[in-house]
Amino acid sequence: MTTAARVERDPRRPPEQIPVAIIGGGQAGLSVSWHLSDRGVDHVVIEAQTPMHQWADTRWxxxxxxxxxxxxxxxGYAYDGTDPDGFMTRDEVVDWLAGWLETFAPPLITHTRVTRLAHGADGGFELTLESAGEITTLSCDEVVIATGGYPIPVVPSFAGSIDTAVHQMHSEEYRNAGELPPGAVLVVGSGQSGAQIAEDLHLEGREVHLAIGNAPRVARFYRGRDAMTWLADMGLYDVPARQYPGGAAAREKTNHYVTGRDGGRDVDLRAFAREGMGLYGTLVDGQGSTLRFAPTLTASLDAADAVYNSICRDIDAHIERTGVDAPPPSRYTPVWEPDADPTELDLAAAGVTTIIWAIGYRPDYRWIEASAFDGGGRPMQTRGITAVDGLSFIGLPWMHTWGSGRFLGIDRDAGHVADVIADRTAGRGGPLRLAVGR
Structure with missing residues (x-):
């Protein structure tokens, strides 16, 4: 195992000037730090709380x-446990990441929030930092934004019009069924979080209602292997975003719902409905105790199953091309069909006491004063590099490939961003710090 060079930094005293500042101490930002240290580039990582805290703080x-x-x-670090084809729990991921942090010493400044990023008077950038009520500034030539893909939880505008007797929360606040008020639960959203939280509540014996969107699904295991292992062998996680089949529309729909729970299995919403879970289409409005849904349930279920079977066909074609010895192919057949698409739910009559919003997040880069964003507030970047000299991003979904934003693609993305920064820093004649330890 390679260990990155150590760059010492006093965590109690943020510098006033430094070549590179990384904003965000999650695995993406720390991966850039690892590569910059390995290249001898002086930098600092500024984290509002503690390194990688979200794994423990925002997962159920x-x-x-x-x-x-x-x-x-x-x-410099990879899973080397006894279950490579298994699925780590939240606590196991936290422990695994802690093990990675023991292999190097990132120059971290913790419990410090960057509240403003602006162009400096003499070039570069000026950051405004806040820590324990104290405001300081830091000047730098390069900034890497590693604050996560989209940090602001989305809640619909009509949420405030729903009966106040109903407890509302976002998926990142959910921990377990026992912490919720007694009664039925409505989960809104069928991406990975929504589908898995609905399953968690269902397995705990809670009465569950689920409003589903257009998220697709995928087989957990197919023809003797995990479907995602097949997809990795097929190179789909390495295809650059601009070359991905189906373009932006396909990329927006790659949050396939599936689970790694109990060794991994499919998430079959039709099977849940057969066992008593209430399914609905897209939630469009709510007032008091009455919610209204678009009549999209049947179409959404059919579309998710179509993607499931399409992926299976792609794997079949790969097996045929390569001659891999594998069990015979199969297709998913629906185990339940709705009699009609429900368009209304009376929360009081159904005994619903909790709504969990799992409809995603939105970007919030208002603190960045730079022309690097599109009309939707998303960074305009290529492999993390923007047209604004010195401003880069890391950890975004589809930043470069399908693997970006996941453990699988972070190292490659971080290495590329670090290479660009190292070249630009050297080109400016800025200081590079030599590696001082391994």
Whole structure:
């Protein structure tokens, strides 16, 4: 195992000037730090709380990875446990990441929030930092934004019009069924978080209603292997975003729902409905105790199953091309069909006491004063590099490939961003710090 060079930094005293500042101490930002240290580039990582805190703070108790453990790779470090095809739990991921941090010494400044990024008067950038009520500034030539893909939880505008007797929360606040008020639960959203939280509540014996969107699904295991292992062999996680079949529309729909719980299995919403879970289409409005849904349930279920079977066909074609010895192919056949698409739910009559919003996140880069964003507030970047000299991003979904934003693709993305920064820093004649330890 390679260990990155150590760059010492006093965590109690943020510098006033430094060549590179990384904002965000999650696995993405720390991966860039690892590579910059390995290249001898002086830098600092500024984290508002503690390194990688979100893994412990924003995942529910029964959370598991949905990608196999062998996908877990970070700079100089990879999963080497006894279950490479299994799925680590939340606590196991936290421990694994703690083990990675023991292999190097990132120059971290913790419990410090960057509240403003602006162009400096003499070039470069000026950051405004806040820590324990104290405001300081830091000047730098390069900034890497590693604050996560989209940090602001989405809640619909009509949420405030729903009966106040109903407890509302976002998926990142959910921990377990026992912490919720007694009664039925409505989960809104069928991406990975929504589908798995609905399953968690269902397995705990809670009465569950689920409003589903257009998220697709995928087989957990197919023809003797994990489907994601097949997809990795097929190179789909390495295809650059601009070359991905189907373009942006396909990329927006790659949050396939599946689970790694209990060794991994499909998430079959039709099977849940057969066992008593209430399914609905897209939630469009709510007032008091009445919610209204678009009549999209049947179409959404059919579309998710079509993607499931399409992926199976792609794997079949790969097996045929390569001559891999594998069990025979199969297709999913629906185990339940709705009699009609429900368009209304009376929360009081159904005994619903909790709504969990699992409809995603939105970007919030208002603190960045730079022309690097599109009309939707998303960074305009290529492999993390923007047209604004010195401004880069890391850890975004589809930043470069499908693997970006996941453990599988972070190392490669971080290495590229670090290479660009190292070249630009050297080109400016800025200071490079030599590696001082391994």
């Amino acid at each position: 108790d029964n959370f598991t990875l949905v990608t196999p453990n062998w996908h877990c790779r970070l700079p």
